[in-house]
Amino acid sequence: MARKQSDYLAALLADEAVQTKAEPGDSSVMEDTPPPAPPRPDRMRGTTLLGRESALARVASGEVRQVTQLLLDPARVRVWKGNARSYEHLSEESCGELIDSIIAEGGQKVPAMVRRVDGDPDHEFEVIAGTRRHWSISWLRANSYPEMQFVAQVVVLDDEAAFRLADLENRARKDVSDLERARNYAQALHDHYGNHMSRMAERLKLSKGWLSKMLKVASIPDAVLAAFASPADVQLKPAYPLAQALDDRSATPAILREARTITRQQEERRARGTPALGANEVIARLLAAPKVAEERTAPRTYEGAHGRTAITVQSSNRQGVTLRLHAGSGVDTRRLLEIVHDALMDLEESGLGLQR
Numbered sequence: 001m002a003r004k005q006s007d008y009l010a011a012l013l014a015d016e017a018v019q020t021k022a023e024p025g026d027s028s029v030m031e032d033t034p035p036p037a038p039p040r041p042d043r044m045r046g047t048t049l050l051g052r053e054s055a056l057a058r059v060a061s062g063e064v065r066q067v068t069q070l071l072l073d074p075a076r077v078r079v080w081k082g083n084a085r086s087y088e089h090l091s092e093e094s095c096g097e098l099i100d101s102i103i104a105e106g107g108q109k110v111p112a113m114v115r116r117v118d119g120d121p122d123h124e125f126e127v128i129a130g131t132r133r134h135w136s137i138s139w140l141r142a143n144s145y146p147e148m149q150f151v152a153q154v155v156v157l158d159d160e161a162a163f164r165l166a167d168l169e170n171r172a173r174k175d176v177s178d179l180e181r182a183r184n185y186a187q188a189l190h191d192h193y194g195n196h197m198s199r200m201a202e203r204l205k206l207s208k209g210w211l212s213k214m215l216k217v218a219s220i221p222d223a224v225l226a227a228f229a230s231p232a233d234v235q236l237k238p239a240y241p242l243a244q245a246l247d248d249r250s251a252t253p254a255i256l257r258e259a260r261t262i263t264r265q266q267e268e269r270r271a272r273g274t275p276a277l278g279a280n281e282v283i284a285r286l287l288a289a290p291k292v293a294e295e296r297t298a299p300r301t302y303e304g305a306h307g308r309t310a311i312t313v314q315s316s317n318r319q320g321v322t323l324r325l326h327a328g329s330g331v332d333t334r335r336l337l338e339i340v341h342d343a344l345m346d347l348e349e350s351g352l353g354l355q356r
Contacts, residue, residue, distance in 0.1 A: 069111050071149035074138040077114060078123040082159060082191070083166045084184035085131045085176055089231065095136045102140065107148065108133055113165060114152040128155065128162045129169040160192040160203075167204060178217065179225070179234035185211065186218035216243045224255065227262035227286065229276035238283050251290035258289035300346070302339045305330030311339050316347050321354060 079087050092099070102108050112130020117123055127134050130152070140148045157165060167184075170176045185200075193200040197215070201208045217239045224246070228234055245251055262282055269276055304310030310329035314322040323340060331339070344354070 068154070070114075070152050070154060072114075072125065072152055074134050074141065074150040076123055077125045077127060077134060077150060077152070078117070078120070079131055079134060080115075080126045080128055080162065080166070082163050082184070082188065083127070083129075083131055084170050084180045085173075086180050086231065087131055087135065090132060090135045092139060095132055095139070098132055098136045099140060102136060102148070103145070108137060108151040111151045111153040113155050113169075115155055115157055115162065125152065125154070127152075128157065129166050163188050163192055164204065177232040177234060178214070178236040178239070179220075179231050182214040182218035182236070185214050189215065213240050216240060219243055220246065221256075224259045224286065227259040227266065227282050228279055229266060233279035233282075235279070238280065242283055242286055245287055245290070248290070254289040254292070255286050258286055258292075262286070300343065302343055303329075304335070304339070310336060311343055313343055313347065321347060 110130075110133070112133045113128045114125040114130075115128055117126050134150060137148050137150045155165070167181075170181060170184075189195055189197060189200055193203070197211060198208060200206075201211045204211075213236060217234070217236055220234070220239065220243050224242070225231065225234060242255075246255060262277065262285060266276055300313040301309050302311040304326075308329050309326050310331055311326065312324040314324055316322075321344065323343065325336065325340075329336070348354070
């Protein structure tokens with residue numbers, strides 16, 4: 001048989017009607033038989049065949065699989081701890097556009113990625129990718145839209161593959177802060193890659209240099225991060241020099257002291273309802289703290305008559321203040337006491353006085 005297999009498949013898949021030839025004189029058959037459809041051009045027939053053969057081949061190879069989407073109660077779905085996004089920092093404000101979109105479209109259109117969980121009586125699935133969608137549907141169900149369902153696609157992934165999937169989605173999300181991603185990478189480095197940064201960079205298709213900087217930012221302690229109005233303010237480029245400065249053990253105490261001061265100021269601003277200190281100002285103050293502390297601890301001198309030194313502040317610490325009164329300053333005792341008072345007041349204003 002000389003016909004090609006494609007021609008044979010074309011004949012099987014063709015949608016043309018099969019006509020029955022009428023016997024001579026049998027008019028009823030001719031009247032009941034619909035007119036034959038016009039023959040399909042060979043060019044069109046080949047195109048259709050190629051499209052169908054391609055689709056069948058993709059299904060057979062596993063490249064294309066049937067995808068089932070589930071409608072879930074978000075209360076029965078937990079968020080996977082390996083996701084970078086900080087669920088507790090999501091809010092109506094941060095998810096506002098997504099909430100409005102879900103309402104306008106009559107429901108969630110883009111499914112989240114979830115996987116099944118075992119041994120948890122309260123949850124059947126956990127979110128791998130789609131944390132904001134989960135939060136938004138949960139919020140809507142609690143606020144006038146109880147019929148809203150969480151649309152999800154079930155995937156079968158191990159933890160490392162789940163991490164890579166979540167990371168790919170988060171890279172395209174501007175609302176995932178560099179700090180969130182950095183700490184997520186630091187945890188994943190330990191959990192999935194045996195602390196081998198090169199292997200992790202290769203698996204994620206990331207630059208080793210860039211990944212190294214992210215991991216460095218992840219090392220910034222919570223006491224310093226508390227000085228920022230929000231974790232979202234901590235971005236890679238400005239935060240990296242701060243993380244490097246914290247490697248200097250002699251500079252760390254001054255940075256931590258300044259961080260505590262800024263944290264108190266941020267709390268006071270929130271209480272008053274005034275705008276928080278911006279990230280650039282916070283980072284500038286933290287980086288300058290070691291130098292400022294060095295200047296504060298340097299000996300200070302106060303002059304008497306004719307430019308002569310009257311008093312030197314030799315030290316100021318938690319144990320007390322040490323002053324040296326110089327002979328031959330050319331001032332009397334009353335003026336000398338006034339200079340002592342000025343020195344003590346300067347120390348108080350700089351945070352190094354007796355009342356700290």
